[in-house]
Amino acid sequence: MTPAARLSAAIEVLADLNARRRPAGDALKDWGLSHRFAGSGDRAAIAGLVYDTLRRRASAAHVMGSEEPRALVLGMLALMRGLDMEAIAMLADGGRFAPSPLSEDERARLADPDLSTAPPFVRGDYPQWLHASLRHVFGEEVVAEGEALATRAPLDLRINTLKGEPEAVRAALAHLHPEPGRFSPLALRIRLDSEGKAPPVSAEPAFIRGEVEVQDEGSQLAAILARPVPGSQVLDLCAGAGGKTLEFAALMDNKGQLYAHDSDIRRLKPMHERLARAGVRNVQVRSPRGAEDVLHDLEGRMDLVLVDAPCTGTGTWRRNPDAKWRVRPGALAQRTAEQAKILDEAVRYVRPGGRLAYVTCSLLDEENGAQVRALIAKHPDFSPVPPAETVLALGATGPALAAAALTSREGLTLSPRRTGTDGFFISVLRRAP
Numbered sequence: 001m002t003p004a005a006r007l008s009a010a011i012e013v014l015a016d017l018n019a020r021r022r023p024a025g026d027a028l029k030d031w032g033l034s035h036r037f038a039g040s041g042d043r044a045a046i047a048g049l050v051y052d053t054l055r056r057r058a059s060a061a062h063v064m065g066s067e068e069p070r071a072l073v074l075g076m077l078a079l080m081r082g083l084d085m086e087a088i089a090m091l092a093d094g095g096r097f098a099p100s101p102l103s104e105d106e107r108a109r110l111a112d113p114d115l116s117t118a119p120p121f122v123r124g125d126y127p128q129w130l131h132a133s134l135r136h137v138f139g140e141e142v143v144a145e146g147e148a149l150a151t152r153a154p155l156d157l158r159i160n161t162l163k164g165e166p167e168a169v170r171a172a173l174a175h176l177h178p179e180p181g182r183f184s185p186l187a188l189r190i191r192l193d194s195e196g197k198a199p200p201v202s203a204e205p206a207f208i209r210g211e212v213e214v215q216d217e218g219s220q221l222a223a224i225l226a227r228p229v230p231g232s233q234v235l236d237l238c239a240g241a242g243g244k245t246l247e248f249a250a251l252m253d254n255k256g257q258l259y260a261h262d263s264d265i266r267r268l269k270p271m272h273e274r275l276a277r278a279g280v281r282n283v284q285v286r287s288p289r290g291a292e293d294v295l296h297d298l299e300g301r302m303d304l305v306l307v308d309a310p311c312t313g314t315g316t317w318r319r320n321p322d323a324k325w326r327v328r329p330g331a332l333a334q335r336t337a338e339q340a341k342i343l344d345e346a347v348r349y350v351r352p353g354g355r356l357a358y359v360t361c362s363l364l365d366e367e368n369g370a371q372v373r374a375l376i377a378k379h380p381d382f383s384p385v386p387p388a389e390t391v392l393a394l395g396a397t398g399p400a401l402a403a404a405a406l407t408s409r410e411g412l413t414l415s416p417r418r419t420g421t422d423g424f425f426i427s428v429l430r431r432a433p
């Protein structure tokens with residue numbers, strides 16, 4: 001397919017996504033199924049165009065004066081890909097499979113894509129209804145934070161020390177030109193190509209041998225800061241597919257006992273294969289069994305309980321740009337209610353003198369600091385560990401992380417702009433002995 005034909009396809013996918021109000025991934029998959037002539041390179045390029053357009057949806061609409069898919073894609077080419085009006089006109093030339101030629105109005109707008117008069121939520125490309133919440137967290141920096149959340153995320157890997165020596169793993173992946181993480185000693189960062197495509201890491205022998213996992217550096221840091229100690233008793237209450245369970249096992253050097261639970265058995269399913277591949281031997285998966293209390297024997301016994309809570313995912317907008325526009329006030333209310341309930345449940349398992357780590361991939365105080373304050377009000381035997389102490393778990397880069405992150409009495413907030421990671425909130429609470 002020509003670059004112009006890919007552009008037409010991206011416009012078509014965005015129209016389908018709007019018309020049927022469905023996730024971008026589903027619309028892209030259907031497009032691929034009904035256009036079998038398109039190769040994998042074409043499909044990846046079209047996905048890149050669609051996701052980049054979603055990243056800059058509000059600012060592209062402002063520049064073009066229209067919410068139509070065509071306008072959004074053209075505006076994105078100017079704002080995100082840095083194409084000038086002439087270059088865009090050469091793509092949209094009305095040729096076979098190409099978008100129709102630019103109108104006079106489009107030419108004028110693309111010649112001067114000006115955002116100076118746009119409101120903050122347009123410049124920062126986030127939903128208007130979230131402005132007050134984000135501004136509450138970031139103050140004057142809210143637009144810059146939104147801009148960083150509207151960029152592409154790199155591909156981060158975590159070296160699994162249970163399977164590989166860091167130096168040897170780096171050497172095995174040298175052809176991908178990985179860069180070290182800024183804070184996590186185990187992170188390898190792989191840049192995407194100009195169209196936003198990542199190399200197929202899961203086909204790498206080092207990945208197949210379990211020497212690396214795909215995991216954002218922010219997620220890696222959250223697990224390190226929770227500080228699971230080798231030989232201790234640890235519960236991962238919302239373990240999902242086990243991203244943090246696997247890292248906990250490595251940080252514990254397979255020593256002690258790690259219990260992994262999730263209320264949704266389907267989410268836990270991939271964990272079993274991942275544990276085997278990663279060489280993890282100290283995890284007991286406690287799957288839900290109807291109404292049975294499968295964790296009752298752990299009550300009051302855990303040295304550390306991790307709550308990696310379900311959340312709105314506002315910190316992951318770089319990776320899920322369509323989620324940014326799909327999140328609704330009702331979903332935020334639902335998530336905060338779930339978080340409060342899970343935290344209430346989690347405290348039962350923490351032994352006197354033990355710790356509770358609360359993590360979300362959200363940037364909203366409603367899901368972060370406010371939840372911690374509510375927990376302390378209800379359970380006064382819990383108190384937050386000061387962030388300056390929490391970062392010591394990281395070793396040499398700890399102070400730099402504390403300086404880069406947004407810190408509060410309740411914990412640390414990471415963000416693409418501040419720490420170059422996905423947005424994460426991490427609070428560590430100690431229970432009185």
Ligand SMILES: C[S@@+](CC[C@H](N)C(=O)[O-])C[C@H]1O[C@@H](n2cnc3c(N)ncnc32)[C@H](O)[C@@H]1O
Nearest residue numbers: 238239240242243244262263264267308309310
């Ligand atoms: C952010 S995800 C966990 C991601 C995982 N820890 C990782 O690192 O890959 C949140 C998980 O919480 C689970 N969850 C939701 N409500 C729960 C509850 N009441 N108890 C336990 N898990 C719950 C969801 O099924 C979901 O898998």
